[in-house]
Each structure stands twice: as structure tokens, then as C-alpha cells.
Amino acid sequence: MLKIIAAISLIGAIACAKIGINDIDVGACEAGISMNQMCPGDLLVKGDFCYEPKCVEAEINKRAGRVDEELKKKKEKQQKEEEDRKQQEKEAEAERKRKQKPEEEEINPKTPVKKEEEEKPKVKPRCGRESNMCRHWVKQGFCKNAAYAESIRVQHCGRTCGLCQ
Known part of the structure; x- marks a missing residue:
């Protein structure tokens, strides 16, 4: 057992x-x-x-x-x-x-031409009658405002800008 x-x-x-x-x-x-x-x-x-x-x-x-x-x-x-x-x-x-x-x-042969154009530095346009910036400052009254010094007005409007003088 x-x-x-x-x-x-x-x-x-x-x-x-x-x-x-x-x-x-x-x-x-x-x-x-x-x-x-x-x-x-x-x-x-x-x-x-x-x-x-x-x-x-x-x-x-x-x-x-x-x-x-x-x-x-x-x-x-x-x-x-x-x-x-x-x-x-x-x-x-x-x-x-x-x-x-x-x-x-x-x-597309235009592609390389575009690359060359993009690489050129962009030149700012001179202030003159054709400049949009000059018109903008005239509209805002900047060029006639005596509160701004003459040097600042010349800097923004430029001596060649007839609208500012």
C-alpha cells in the first residue's frame, strides 16, 4: 500500500x-x-x-x-x-x-534663366515721381510736416522727388 x-x-x-x-x-x-x-x-x-x-x-x-x-x-x-x-x-x-x-x-529651358535672375541682388528703386513710396509719403503728409527734420524728409522722399519739395 x-x-x-x-x-x-x-x-x-x-x-x-x-x-x-x-x-x-x-x-x-x-x-x-x-x-x-x-x-x-x-x-x-x-x-x-x-x-x-x-x-x-x-x-x-x-x-x-x-x-x-x-x-x-x-x-x-x-x-x-x-x-x-x-x-x-x-x-x-x-x-x-x-x-x-x-x-x-x-x-523647360527657361528654368536655368529664372535661377540666374533670382540670384541677382534686388536693387531698391530711387525715389522719384515713379516711386510708389514717394507718393505714399506725400499722401500721408510726411513731406510737408514740419515736425520731421529736413534730413529725415530728404532720406525718405529724396531730393529728386518733386512731390516732396
Whole structure:
């Protein structure tokens, strides 16, 4: 009788170790052989053995954890693939634009001329009758206002501006 109990305990310990429960005491997983898939008390049936509920719950949680990790890895892999795909699309688009730009310059000969014109420094127009600024100052009464010094009026209206003199 003692040998049978020892054998059952050994089988239970092996079964708990086979389940892969590291954080639960093997002695707490004492199992017995189920009779027609029936176990006494609150023991749970798994295969041909009866287990403590803690052992079965721990195994379920451990399996769920593995499944969660696998799902996370799959999601991370999909996100990485998506990011790589987007990066490749951006690079392809940039390359296409770079190739298209020289073609447009060859088709449109005015483009280089515009670049040369843009590079020239812009010269401010001299104040004269044709200057919009002179007309603006006259309309505002700046040129006739004695509150402003003559040097300032000359600076803004200019000596050649007939409207200011």
C-alpha cells in the first residue's frame, strides 16, 4: 500500500514537473489517477490524472502568457514590416522625384534663366515721381510736416522727388 502511494505521489510530481510549473511547490500539485474522468473533492481532471486547482490555473496562466508573448511578437513584426514598407515607399518616391526633376529641366529651358535672375541682388528703386513710396509719403503728409527734420524728409522722399519739395 505504501508503495502504491509513493508511486502515485511520484507520478503526480512528474506530472506537475511535466506541466512546467516553476513557481508552485511540487508537493502542492499532488495528483491521483482519475477514475473514469472523475476526481474526488475539488481536484481537477487533466488527462488521466487529478490535479490541484492551483496547478491547472498556473498552467493556464503560463500558456496564456506564452500566447500573449507570441501575439506581441507577431504584432511587433507586422509593425516593423509596415514601417519598412513605408520607408521604402518614401525612398522610391524621393528617387522618382529626383529623376523627374532633371527631365523637367531638360523640357523647360527657361528654368536655368529664372535661377540666374533670382540670384541677382534686388536693387531698391530711387525715389522719384515713379516711386510708389514717394507718393505714399506725400499722401500721408510726411513731406510737408514740419515736425520731421529736413534730413529725415530728404532720406525718405529724396531730393529728386518733386512731390516732396
